[in-house]
Every structure is written in C-alpha cells, then in structure tokens.
Amino acid sequence: MQETIWETIELFCPVCNATFNQLVVLHKVPKGFKIDKYLAGMVENHDHKAYQAAKAQAKLVDAGALQPDNTR
Numbered sequence: 924m925q926e927t928i929w930e931t932i933e934l935f936c937p938v939c940n941a942t943f944n945q946l947v948v949l950h951k952v953p954k955g956f957k958i959d960k961y962l963a964g965m966v967e968n969h970d971h972k973a974y975q976a977a978k979a980q981a982k983l984v985d986a987g988a989l990q991p992d993n994t995r
C-alpha cells in the first residue's frame with residue numbers, strides 16, 4: 924500500500940499580489956518532474972477572481988471584528 928503524501932506548498936501569485944497554500948500529492952510526482960513548472964502553472968491557472976473575492980470577504984470580516992462592541 925502506497926502512502927499518500929500531501930504537502931502544503933505556499934505559492935505567490937503576482938496577479939493577486941498574495942500568497943496562497945496549495946495541497947500537492949507528492950507521491951504521484953514522477954522522477955525528474957519539474958515541480959517548479961508545475962507550481963508556476965498552478966499559480967497561473969488558479970481562480971484569481973475567486974481568490975481575490977474571498978480575500979476581500981476575509982478583510983471585511985477582520986474589519987468587523989475590530990469594531991467596538993456596541994452591545995455592552
């Protein structure tokens with residue numbers, strides 16, 4: 924039985940100007956595989972729009988958390 928090795932790799936996207944984590948199954952990577960190219964392709968092909976929307980949403984949540992509690 925082959926062990927599945929998941930590795931979280933932090934990638935930087937210049938389009939989103941942000942880093943994001945990508946899970947990669949390393950045991951499926953063949954010998955001599957150009958992991959850098961593969962990861963660069965992932966950065967290029969990831970959903971920039973969805974990522975930026977999620978980031979904006981997270982910022983809204985953060986800002987909300989910083990607001991003073993008016994219920995007290």
Ligand SMILES: [Zn+2]
Nearest residue numbers: 936938939971
């Ligand atoms: Zn992006």
